[in-house]
Amino acid sequence: MTKTNMDLSELLQKHDQGDLLRSIAEAVLQLMMESDVDGLIGAGRHERAEQRTTWRNGYRDRCLDTRLGTLNLKVPKLRQGTYFPGFLEARKTSEQALVAVIQEAWIGGVSTRRVDELVQAMGLSGISKSTVSKLCKDIDERVGEFLNRPLSGEWPYVWLDATYLKQRQGGRIVSVAAIIAVAANTEGRREIIGLGVGPSEAETFWMDFLRSLKARGLDGVKLVISDAHSGLKGAISRVFEATWQRCRVHWMRNALAHVSKGQHTVVAAAIRQAFDQPDRKHAGETWQRVADQLRPRWPKLADLMDVSENDVLAYMAFPRQHRTKLHSTNPIERLNKEVKRRADVVGIFPNEASIMRLIGAVLFEQNDEWQTSSRYMMVEAFAQIDKEEIDPILSITMKAA
Numbered sequence: 001m002t003k004t005n006m007d008l009s010e011l012l013q014k015h016d017q018g019d020l021l022r023s024i025a026e027a028v029l030q031l032m033m034e035s036d037v038d039g040l041i042g043a044g045r046h047e048r049a050e051q052r053t054t055w056r057n058g059y060r061d062r063c064l065d066t067r068l069g070t071l072n073l074k075v076p077k078l079r080q081g082t083y084f085p086g087f088l089e090a091r092k093t094s095e096q097a098l099v100a101v102i103q104e105a106w107i108g109g110v111s112t113r114r115v116d117e118l119v120q121a122m123g124l125s126g127i128s129k130s131t132v133s134k135l136c137k138d139i140d141e142r143v144g145e146f147l148n149r150p151l152s153g154e155w156p157y158v159w160l161d162a163t164y165l166k167q168r169q170g171g172r173i174v175s176v177a178a179i180i181a182v183a184a185n186t187e188g189r190r191e192i193i194g195l196g197v198g199p200s201e202a203e204t205f206w207m208d209f210l211r212s213l214k215a216r217g218l219d220g221v222k223l224v225i226s227d228a229h230s231g232l233k234g235a236i237s238r239v240f241e242a243t244w245q246r247c248r249v250h251w252m253r254n255a256l257a258h259v260s261k262g263q264h265t266v267v268a269a270a271i272r273q274a275f276d277q278p279d280r281k282h283a284g285e286t287w288q289r290v291a292d293q294l295r296p297r298w299p300k301l302a303d304l305m306d307v308s309e310n311d312v313l314a315y316m317a318f319p320r321q322h323r324t325k326l327h328s329t330n331p332i333e334r335l336n337k338e339v340k341r342r343a344d345v346v347g348i349f350p351n352e353a354s355i356m357r358l359i360g361a362v363l364f365e366q367n368d369e370w371q372t373s374s375r376y377m378m379v380e381a382f383a384q385i386d387k388e389e390i391d392p393i394l395s396i397t398m399k400a401a
Contacts, residue, residue: 026071029064033085037076040083054080060142062088082371136357143360146367147195151213154220155183155193156385157322157377158213158242161329162200162229163339165355166348173348178359179209180339182332183218184325186382188375192335192367193218195360197352203231210239222385223318225329228311246311248275248327258301267294267301275327280316287313319381335366 034045037056043049045056059074064087076083162177177200184190194213198205206229224236225245236244252268259267270290277283287309295302315326325331342362349355370376 022066022069022071025066026073029071029073029085029087033073033076033083036085037078037083040081041078054078064088082368084368136353139357139361140353143357143364146364147356147360148216151183151193151217151219154186155218156186156220156222156382157184157326158182158193158218158221158224159329159332160224160226160232161332161336162227163336163343163359164200165343167352167355168348168350176352176355178339178343178355179206180332180335180359180363181209181213182335183221184377186220186379188377188379188382190331190370190376192363192370195356195363197355200232201230203234206232206235207239210235214239223315223326225315225326227329233311243314243317244311245314245326246308247329248312248315249330250328251308251312255301255304258298258304267298270294271305274313277316278320280313283313283316284309319378319384321378321381325377335363338362338366 038044040053041055042051042053055078057077057079060077062073062075064071064073073088075085075088159182160179162179164175165178166173167176168174176197179194179196179198179200180192181194181196182190183193193216194209196205196209196212198209200206221240221242223243223245224240225247226232227247227250233244236242252271255271256264256268270293271287273290274283274287277286287305291302291305294305315323318326339359339362342358343349346354346358349358
């Protein structure tokens with residue numbers, strides 16, 4: 001209590017009447033956050049205590065708009081886990097990014113009737129370029145720090161998925177892929193580890209993106225899960241000594257395209273018999289038996305099953321406790337929907353930087369939420385991923401590549 005009184009007394013002496021109330025509000029909110037963090041950690045600053053759960057790790061700047069003006073606050077960061085005060089808006093970063101993208105498009109001369117309506121609806125009239133530049137710079141710094149942070153430890157599982165967006169390039173509107181990388185480490189936690197923008201069909205783009213992840217410390221990769229993007233499989237084999245898992249959901253859609261709609265349910269049920277097997281060996285035997293049964297009536301489907309067996313069943317060589325999250329990119333579908341929802345509001349992005357800004361802000365916030373949730377995977381099961389178990393399937397998959 002003495003320290004609080006001293007802080008407020010100092011404020012009375014140092015600040016004039018115009019800034020006094022704002023300064024007091026900043027000090028009070030800062031003290032509230034420090035107290036919250038002390039309780040979360042189980043110890044005060046520099047205090048030794050047996051009940052301590054983690055340590056402080058600096059601050060991140062946050063602004064809070066109030067009737068007293070903009071309050072400049074410093075939110076404490078933790079080495080493990082995260083802290084975010086309830087009186088701040090958790091979604092503020094991405095909402096600012098959305099405003100910045102719309103402002104940038106409008107000011108840059110690429111406005112459309114839709115963008116004009118959005119600007120008017122949000123009350124954004126007479127926005128100066130300097131205001132937009134300042135807003136974008138603040139977001140870019142935070143997003144850039146997040147997307148380029150070092151990665152430590154081992155990350156056995158990596159999910160890759162692409163969301164297609166519209167962007168202006170040289171007076172044309174083109175479709176580009178925003179590649180999102182999510183990984184799970186041996187502590188059972190999942191994190192968003194990367195974002196790249198480029199043509200999804202280009203193998204060189206995939207290789208550059210994967211190499212950038214590796215350069216930041218992505219190590220211990222055993223399985224990469226993705227759709228069958230052109231060039232991706234080759235890039236994986238060149239950058240990582242890892243198995244590729246083709247998204248089972250997307251593969252099933254491609255497979256059923258060879259079957260009349262009236263037979264979809266029956267054929268899908270037959271193929272799923274392989275997925276219900278206890279291990280890779282039995283799954284492969286069932287897969288081949290079903291392919292042979294379907295061959296007389298649907299030869300193209302059977303041929304597809306023959307060439308894609310190792311890719312679709314790769315996850316079966318990994319711990320049973322993890323398999324429900326390994327056979328497809330579905331675990332990050334919710335993330336993709338949130339990204340798409342924000343991107344649909346913009347429609348056409350003025351440039352690549354605006355894509356990185358908005359999508360990066362959404363990923364930044366989602367990653368923070370994941371760190372406060374329970375573990376994504378059972379930690380004990382990671383011990384089952386040994387060299388003897390994975391190597392046979394790895395060699396088959398790499399030869400097929």
